[in-house]
Amino acid sequence: MKKVICVVGTFDTKEEDFIFLIDKIHALGGETLVLDVGTKATKSEVVDVPSQELAKLGNYDIDTLAESGRSKAIAAISKAAALKVKELHDAGKIDGIIGMGGSGGTTLSAMAMKYLPIGFPKMIVSTLGGTPTITTYNADNDIIIMNPVVDVAGVNSITKTIYSEAAGAIYGATLAVEKQDPQKNKKRIAVTMYGVTTPGVTRTKQYLEENGYEVIVFHATGTGGRALENLIKSGFFEGVVDMTTTEISNNSLAGEQGMCYTTTERCEGVAKMGIPCIYVPGAMDMCVAIGADPEIYKGRVEYHHNDMEIVTHFRPNASDALVQGKCLGEKIAKTTAETAVFFPHGGLSMLDVPGEVLYDPEANAVLFKTIREYADNGKVEFIDSDLNINDEEFALAVGKKMVDFMQKHYD
Amino acid sequence: MKKVICVVGTFDTKEEDFIFLIDKIHALGGETLVLDVGTKATKSEVVDVPSQELAKLGNYDIDTLAESGRSKAIAAISKAAALKVKELHDAGKIDGIIGMGGSGGTTLSAMAMKYLPIGFPKMIVSTLGGTPTITTYNADNDIIIMNPVVDVAGVNSITKTIYSEAAGAIYGATLAVEKQDPQKNKKRIAVTMYGVTTPGVTRTKQYLEENGYEVIVFHATGTGGRALENLIKSGFFEGVVDMTTTEISNNSLAGEQGMCYTTTERCEGVAKMGIPCIYVPGAMDMCVAIGADPEIYKGRVEYHHNDMEIVTHFRPNASDALVQGKCLGEKIAKTTAETAVFFPHGGLSMLDVPGEVLYDPEANAVLFKTIREYADNGKVEFIDSDLNINDEEFALAVGKKMVDFMQKHYD
Numbered sequence: 001m002k003k004v005i006c007v008v009g010t011f012d013t014k015e016e017d018f019i020f021l022i023d024k025i026h027a028l029g030g031e032t033l034v035l036d037v038g039t040k041a042t043k044s045e046v047v048d049v050p051s052q053e054l055a056k057l058g059n060y061d062i063d064t065l066a067e068s069g070r071s072k073a074i075a076a077i078s079k080a081a082a083l084k085v086k087e088l089h090d091a092g093k094i095d096g097i098i099g100m101g102g103s104g105g106t107t108l109s110a111m112a113m114k115y116l117p118i119g120f121p122k123m124i125v126s127t128l129g130g131t132p133t134i135t136t137y138n139a140d141n142d143i144i145i146m147n148p149v150v151d152v153a154g155v156n157s158i159t160k161t162i163y164s165e166a167a168g169a170i171y172g173a174t175l176a177v178e179k180q181d182p183q184k185n186k187k188r189i190a191v192t193m194y195g196v197t198t199p200g201v202t203r204t205k206q207y208l209e210e211n212g213y214e215v216i217v218f219h220a221t222g223t224g225g226r227a228l229e230n231l232i233k234s235g236f237f238e239g240v241v242d243m244t245t246t247e248i249s250n251n252s253l254a255g256e257q258g259m260c261y262t263t264t265e266r267c268e269g270v271a272k273m274g275i276p277c278i279y280v281p282g283a284m285d286m287c288v289a290i291g292a293d294p295e296i297y298k299g300r301v302e303y304h305h306n307d308m309e310i311v312t313h314f315r316p317n318a319s320d321a322l323v324q325g326k327c328l329g330e331k332i333a334k335t336t337a338e339t340a341v342f343f344p345h346g347g348l349s350m351l352d353v354p355g356e357v358l359y360d361p362e363a364n365a366v367l368f369k370t371i372r373e374y375a376d377n378g379k380v381e382f383i384d385s386d387l388n389i390n391d392e393e394f395a396l397a398v399g400k401k402m403v404d405f406m407q408k409h410y411d
Numbered sequence: 412m413k414k415v416i417c418v419v420g421t422f423d424t425k426e427e428d429f430i431f432l433i434d435k436i437h438a439l440g441g442e443t444l445v446l447d448v449g450t451k452a453t454k455s456e457v458v459d460v461p462s463q464e465l466a467k468l469g470n471y472d473i474d475t476l477a478e479s480g481r482s483k484a485i486a487a488i489s490k491a492a493a494l495k496v497k498e499l500h501d502a503g504k505i506d507g508i509i510g511m512g513g514s515g516g517t518t519l520s521a522m523a524m525k526y527l528p529i530g531f532p533k534m535i536v537s538t539l540g541g542t543p544t545i546t547t548y549n550a551d552n553d554i555i556i557m558n559p560v561v562d563v564a565g566v567n568s569i570t571k572t573i574y575s576e577a578a579g580a581i582y583g584a585t586l587a588v589e590k591q592d593p594q595k596n597k598k599r600i601a602v603t604m605y606g607v608t609t610p611g612v613t614r615t616k617q618y619l620e621e622n623g624y625e626v627i628v629f630h631a632t633g634t635g636g637r638a639l640e641n642l643i644k645s646g647f648f649e650g651v652v653d654m655t656t657t658e659i660s661n662n663s664l665a666g667e668q669g670m671c672y673t674t675t676e677r678c679e680g681v682a683k684m685g686i687p688c689i690y691v692p693g694a695m696d697m698c699v700a701i702g703a704d705p706e707i708y709k710g711r712v713e714y715h716h717n718d719m720e721i722v723t724h725f726r727p728n729a730s731d732a733l734v735q736g737k738c739l740g741e742k743i744a745k746t747t748a749e750t751a752v753f754f755p756h757g758g759l760s761m762l763d764v765p766g767e768v769l770y771d772p773e774a775n776a777v778l779f780k781t782i783r784e785y786a787d788n789g790k791v792e793f794i795d796s797d798l799n800i801n802d803e804e805f806a807l808a809v810g811k812k813m814v815d816f817m818q819k820h821y822d
Contacts, residue, residue, distance in 0.1 A: 028587055118560055119572030121579075130550035130634045132543035138558050139541035142573055144580060146555045149529055149638045151628050157599060158627055158642075161530030162553055164589035168532070169555060172583015176439055178575035188568060216569055217562050223541045227560045231569075 012038035024167035078111030096121035121173035207399030225262035232269030246283035254292035325370025346388035423449035435578035489522030507532035532584035618810030636673035643680030657694035665703035736781025743786035757799035
């Protein structure tokens with residue numbers, strides 16, 4: 001069966017570019033299903049779903065849309081396009097999707113891809129591709145991004161090679177895509193990790209794998225947490241070992257400008273999905289200072305990361321611990337399934353051990369007390385340990401508890 | 412003939428991931444040529460060029476390399492890999508290239524792709540893909556980037572679908588790639604544009620096209636200028652109409668932190684290549700304030716961009732014009748072929764007209780005088796006009812002059 005690529009294009013301004021792309025997909029042996037997401041009605045012959053039709057789907061009129069201003073028009077069309085794409089995907093009518101453009105075209109394309117799962121081939125040829133702004137669109141998903149180097153504004157010597165490659169890439173991706181393997185039937189557990197919690201998390205992961213679970217690791221650097229929460233909410237995971245909740249340090253202390261800022265819904269997905277979870281406040285002995293208001297870390301211990309000298313951390317003190325603990329505790333309290341919190345009094349990272357720069361058992365004591373105070377809803381278990389998060393015995397205790405929870409919840 | 416994909420991998424840490432990718436490429440019908448760019452020697456059976464061999468090519472010893480520290484080791488190996496990849500490419504032995512990894516793997520891959528031209532399929536599956544850091548790697552080239560969402564650290568339910576898609580995308584790109592069309596034989600002219608110089612540049616472009624030239628537009632937003640200069644130096648263009656030199660405003664006034672900062676070699680490529688060029692100081696009536704030291708634009712007129720409210724421009728004044736003019740003038744003075752500078756006394760952008768917020772003919776007069784003072788090497792033509800840069804008559808004068816230059820230079 002021929003692969004069908006959904007092409008999302010603004011045919012009012014870039015018809016020539018999209019016709020080249022579409023022809024190329026056909027030449028490779030693919031079929032296309034073309035959505036016009038332009039904010040003005042056109043009569044392009046290659047379009048399968050004209051913007052007039054999308055307009056009706058979104059309960060607006062294409063001829064008066066432009067009057068409401070460019071950003072409102074883009075928002076209205078992309079909402080309708082997202083619904084249409086979801087419908088086509090759910091009905092199995094498309095195998096991949098591609099968009100091209102500048103900031104407008106990128107926004108329209110990314111919004112249209114909003115409901116598509118990870119692993120479904122999606123690509124955008126975007127003039128924002130080589131700029132930091134692109135992370136607005138691909139931070140927590142697998143959209144393939146290509147910087148066209150020159151503007152997406154006409155077919156020329158450069159864009160010909162770019163559009164050809166893009167057609168090949170999205171078509172090739174649909175040929176290769178591997179459906180998730182259902183017969184394997186292993187339950188999936190997400191774990192969260194940071195460089196400084198790697199030994200402990202790795203040991204817990206190994207223990208869970210030995211017990212028949214598939215374990216997928218997320219780096220707790222802001223984008224990792226966003227991807228994690230999205231996947232939890234999509235039903236991808238049966239359990240979570242949230243062993244590195246350091247992103248809460250960023251969100252509660254450094255705020256939105258902080259380098260590791262993550263979704264405000266961080267640590268909330270497990271409660272919504274009713275799946276077992278174990279929390280360890282891993283790496284909450286640190287907060288990345290980049291982006292934070294310097295007032296916040298004034299007088300705090302600073303730490304320069306070894307590998308990337310540009311990254312500076314600071315050590316939250318006892319008063320910061322009240323803020324961190326409340327933020328995390330309130331989220332844990334929403335729990336609906338088996339939940340435990342481990343408190344490693346021997347330290348929250350490799351650097352929170354006697355003799356190391358971030359060692360501060362007093363601050364940790366405040367953190368643990370505060371988490372408990374806010375999290376204690378009568379159902380959550382609290383487990384104190386004298387060990388460090390990276391000690392093997394601690395990691396195994398976490399692993400064993402999780403296996404207990406999984407068996408209790410699913411057997 | 413089977414397509415050959417060059418796979419660039421760190422087999423000391425990610426052999427499992429790369430074997431999955433390689434198998435998938437083979438299953439699609441492709442061949443692979445595998446480079447081990449790990450910093451430790453391995454004996455992986457899938458590797459064609461082991462890191463020991465790359466080491467010899469770079470005149471170092473793989474067994475002692477690790478002792479020199481991670482970043483030095485990465486630099487040494489990527490240098491050797493780049494030479495090897497160039498050799499393979501020039502000999503026609505590879506049709507595409509792919510790398511995968513975190514910051515180390517991304518650096519190694521991107522460096523290995525350093526000498527490959529635009530249009531040669533290249534892809535990196537990078538955990539930096541969803542972070543602003545990725546622009547370090549793809550700001551001025553067409554590397555296809557995919558954020559794997561989870562870590563590139565083992566084959567699991569998620570990475571299986573990601574690696575499969577990536578294998579398909581790079582393989583598909585090699586199937587589709589279109590060689591540049593030599594029989595067409597149109598000479599290529601680059602032009603530079605900004606939103607506020609669009610009417611003028613578009614008219615000049617149209618005139619040049621009517622006269623048989625192919626015109627490729629670059630957006631003067633920092634990355635556009637980098638791509639432009641790279642392509643000029645690769646011999647891609649026969650002429651340049653640098654009608655929007657506003658990036659010089661950023662470089663000379665806002666500096667490296669400025670939002671539109673570009674290569675320091677901006678406006679120098681044409682002299683190096685000895686090709687005709689026309690300069691117009693387009694949009695030098697503005698400088699994007701984002702990233703600039705607020706001291707620089709204190710007391711200057713500010714302007715808020717319509718479409719993206721986050722972008723603020725300031726109006727360089729007469730004293731700024733001395734800095735801008737010297738920076739641009741010194742570059743123009745290096746000219747080696749037909750060169751002219753047009754001075755539109757009626758204004759440098761849509762906003763530099765009577766009644767508009769950036770109108771300042773006095774500052775422009777200083778700018779023009781300073782450019783002339785530094786650029787005048789006895790060969791450059793200076794052409795004064797009372798018109799605005801966006802006036803049709805002005806745009807046509809620029810176009811006509813360029814056609815004269817092209818005919819004189821090439822006929």
